Amino acid sequence: xxxxxxxxxxxxxxxxxxxxxxxxxxxxxxxxxxxxxxxxxxxxxxxxxxxxxxxxxxxxxxxxxxxxxxxxxxxxxxxxxxxxxxxxxxxxxxxxxxxxxxxxxxxxxxxxxxxxxxxxxxxxxxxxxxxxxxxxxxxxxxxxxxxxxxxxxxxxxxxxxxxxxxxxxxxxxxxxxxxxxxxxxxxxxxxxxxxxxxxxxxxxxxxxxxxxxxxxxxxxxxxxxxxxxxxxxxxxxxxxxxxxxxxxxxxxxxxxxxxxxxxxxxxxxxxxxxxxxxxxxxxxxxxxxxxxxxxxxxxxxxxxxxxxxxxxxxxxxxxxxxxxxxxxxxxxxxxxxxxxxxxxxxxxxxxxxxxxxxxxxxxxxxxxxxxxxxxxxxxxxxxxxxxxxxxxxxxxxxxxxxxxxxxxxxxxxxxxxxxxxxxxxxxxxxxxxxxxxxxxxxxxxxxxxxxxxxxxxxxxxxxxxxxxxxxxxxxxxxxxxxxxxxxxxxxxxxxxxxxxxxxxxxxxxxxxxxxxxxxxxxxxxxxxxxxxxxxxxxxxxxxxxxxxxxxxxxxxxxxxxxxxxxxxxxxxxxxxxxxxxxxxxxxxxxxxxxxxxxxxxxxxxxxxxxxxxxxxxxxxxxxxxxxxx
Numbered sequence: 001x002x003x004x005x006x007x008x009x010x011x012x013x014x015x016x017x018x019x020x021x022x023x024x025x026x027x028x029x030x031x032x033x034x035x036x037x038x039x040x041x042x043x044x045x046x047x048x049x050x051x052x053x054x055x056x057x058x059x060x061x062x063x064x065x066x067x068x069x070x071x072x073x074x075x076x077x078x079x080x081x082x083x084x085x086x087x088x089x090x091x092x093x094x095x096x097x098x099x100x101x102x103x104x105x106x107x108x109x110x111x112x113x114x115x116x117x118x119x120x121x122x123x124x125x126x127x128x129x130x131x132x133x134x135x136x137x138x139x140x141x142x143x144x145x146x147x148x149x150x151x152x153x154x155x156x157x158x159x160x161x162x163x164x165x166x167x168x169x170x171x172x173x174x175x176x177x178x179x180x181x182x183x184x185x186x187x188x189x190x191x192x193x194x195x196x197x198x199x200x201x202x203x204x205x206x207x208x209x210x211x212x213x214x215x216x217x218x219x220x221x222x223x224x225x226x227x228x229x230x231x232x233x234x235x236x237x238x239x240x241x242x243x244x245x246x247x248x249x250x251x252x253x254x255x256x257x258x259x260x261x262x263x264x265x266x267x268x269x270x271x272x273x274x275x276x277x278x279x280x281x282x283x284x285x286x287x288x289x290x291x292x293x294x295x296x297x298x299x300x301x302x303x304x305x306x307x308x309x310x311x312x313x314x315x316x317x318x319x320x321x322x323x324x325x326x327x328x329x330x331x332x333x334x335x336x337x338x339x340x341x342x343x344x345x346x347x348x349x350x351x352x353x354x355x356x357x358x359x360x361x362x363x364x365x366x367x368x369x370x371x372x373x374x375x376x377x378x379x380x381x382x383x384x385x386x387x388x389x390x391x392x393x394x395x396x397x398x399x400x401x402x403x404x405x406x407x408x409x410x411x412x413x414x415x416x417x418x419x420x421x422x423x424x425x426x427x428x429x430x431x432x433x434x435x436x437x438x439x440x441x442x443x444x445x446x447x448x449x450x451x452x453x454x455x456x457x458x459x460x461x462x463x464x465x466x467x468x469x470x471x472x473x474x475x476x477x478x479x480x481x482x483x484x485x486x487x488x489x490x491x492x493x494x495x496x497x498x499x500x501x502x503x504x505x506x507x508x509x510x511x512x513x514x515x516x517x518x519x520x521x522x523x524x525x526x527x528x529x530x531x532x533x534x535x536x537x538x539x540x541x542x543x544x545x546x547x548x549x550x551x552x553x554x555x556x557x558x559x560x561x562x563x564x565x566x567x568x569x570x571x572x573x574x575x576x577x578x579x580x581x582x583x584x585x586x587x588x589x590x591x592x593x594x595x596x597x598x599x600x601x602x603x604x605x606x607x608x609x610x611x612x613x614x615x616x617x618x619x620x621x622x623x624x625x626x627x628x629x
């Protein structure tokens with residue numbers, strides 16, 4: 001499998017440098033030819049004579065000097081490209097996308113609208129279709145619903161957009177009712193008869209059908225103008241709350257493992273951090289029994305829920321929530337917007353898709369692996385298509401440069417509810433064909449680099465998002481995870497005279513967390529201090545040259561409050577810690593992201609793989625690390 005991926009990376013030692021340099025040079029020259037032939041009859045603004053003047057040459061010399069100074073400083077950067085790096089969610093980059101981004105930057109397209117990016121806007125929309133197809137969304141523009149995806153600067157903005165759209169959809173019927181009451185016009189009788197609680201429980205399909213009916217009404221212009229004047233986006237939260245007090249009770253339910261960006265999103269939209277309710281977790285995955293109980297409790301009090309957030313690959317642990325169980329709770333007893341934060345795991349579904357976009361069976365997927373995928377992982381992946389919106393980060397498991405996040409909506413018509421006009425940029429027709437090409441008109445971000453779209457597009461063309469192409473890259477990381485997981489059994493025996501080893505969470509894909517406790521110690525605080533000492537030997541520090549580090553890792557802490565009684569008992573037993581009466585609030589963990597394709601490669605002929613070498617390194621550290629006093 002590694003041989004199949006070899007042509008697509010620059011390589012830890014620049015093995016593909018000849019191709020990289022030649023191709024970039026060719027494309028740079030091609031760009032220069034394009035400039036020279038744009039209007040060759042014009043006189044070049046920079047004359048040949050100027051290029052030999054002292055001030056001109058001095059300017060070039062200063063530029064060259066500062067660039068060399070920069071590259072000298074950059075040598076202190078983290079070597080994400082190397083298989084000795086097992087830390088955060090970053091690795092070597094796919095060379096097709098890297099070159100595409102470098103070269104497209106020369107053209108500097110701004111994907112806010114086709115007028116300034118006629119090529120890369122189309123590439124971005126195609127990337128959105130590719131990602132939508134990968135997660136199982138419908139992408140036929142002649143059908144309803146039809147999905148739409150676009151890029152963002154990262155997962156945080158994509159999550160913000162998901163909540164922004166959820167609010168727009170959920171509150172639209174209330175504004176529509178206000179407008180109809182003002183005009184004494186009721187095109188949809190159900191709107192007049194329903195109270196606020198009932199309207200806040202309309203499904204996305206019902207809300208879009210309502211919007212479509214009102215738009216088609218004989219007095220549509222008057223009606224839509226009045227609705228716009230009544231919407232929360234116009235009057236603001238304070239006035240909207242005054243008219244609809246129940247809206248102040250809207251909450252978002254997210255697992256305890258949810259990314260911190262969700263707290264930011266709640267604050268940003270004025271909903272308030274207190275309205276983000278934490279759903280308990282089991283094995284660092286949402287406890288859907290607890291979620292159901294929370295939904296039922298709110299329904300009994302006629303309190304609405306704005307959205308539920310499921311996580312497809314937690315940032316800290318890589319765990320996948322049981323999305324199929326979450327989706328099954330919609331409508332029983334509450335309807336809610338379902339957003340899936342798949343910033344980390346968003347490209348895992350490429351392993352599950354055939355070349356026609358169909359979902360492969362669990363048996364087909366699992367034939368290549370020892371443990372993957374579990375029934376829960378398979379069913380969660382299949383349930384992605386049931387979400388209203390999804391966040392994906394191409395700059396993580398998509399192996400493209402930062403920053404390239406993506407936001408996917410199952411029904412592109414939801415964007416109609418947040419359209420923003422600007423007469424100097426959003427011009428031309430507003431039919432279905434052109435409306436959804438004006439990306440900056442409906443996305444949170446306006447200006448966006450077309451180079452990021454080019455990077456994703458070229459990667460997806462070279463390695464389509466199915467099991468036999470991009471899935472090979474994801475599959476390589478799963479194989480690495482399984483090999484690493486199996487290697488922990490002998491490592492546990494190797495360090496047994498010195499310390500205990502525990503894997504707190506069963507890996508779902510390619511991220512593994514570990515904790516240790518020195519023999520004879522019962523203090524959680526002392527165990528955490530011990531693991532921190534291990535982490536310090538593989539952390540990045542400004543005062544330590546990266547070349548002296550043998551391996552690089554990352555860390556995290558799981559709160560004991562986020563672990564159930566059964567988990568606490570198991571982890572406590574495996575580590576020989578008293579977690580029934582702990583002297584600390586969380587468990588400090590070594591965190592390993594196993595996405596580099598070469599981790600199973602030998603360091604040198606006849607020597608062990610990087611995974612094997614890392615385990616030896618870790619074992620050696622433990623034998624030498626002093627026990628806590």
